[in-house]
Amino acid sequence: VPGYYGFIGKFRAQPGRRDELLAILLAAAEALRGNKDCLLYLLNTSAAEPDAVWSNEVWTSKAAHDAALEPEDVKAVIRQAMPLIAGAPEATELTVAGGKGL
């Protein structure tokens, strides 16, 4: 696990459209089940910020993460999600140091 690439994304949905955005992202996560470089891809909400969706990701490398955004079907999902998103996503890039659960 040490050295793996962690990514936390925060996406703010247009008002009232969070659940639509979440459904699209959950479908995208399903599509990642066969990707052996993707160890973790959780989607989350928060009572404190009801329009936001967080992704919580671990990949074997940044290159694997970036490559997963390239296939045409993934780009189609991104295009579908874009109009539901308000403002620029916040991205936090991390290096996993260790711990429990993977």
Next chain:
Amino acid sequence: VPGYYGFIGKFRAQPGRRDELLAILLAAAEALRGNKDCLLYLLNTSAAEPDAVWSNEVWTSKAAHDAALEPEDVKAVIRQAMPLIAGAPEATELTVAGGKGL
């Protein structure tokens, strides 16, 4: 997985002391291996913010997370870490909606 409690913590270490803080938190993560309510407890660093450590946690419930902070040995670890931490930690409480990896 849906409904599980997610927690992202960000701790800023005193300048130059991040690796000491990280070592304490990694030992705390080891101590959680036997806790069945703790599904994920990763510790991370970032090249962009070299004094910070992020925890990336998933628990079966917020109550389980809070209870894990109560034992005296955990409180001793917290006391050990406190002088290494600059400022208040940032905490993001999440509800897991789904995805891959747990």
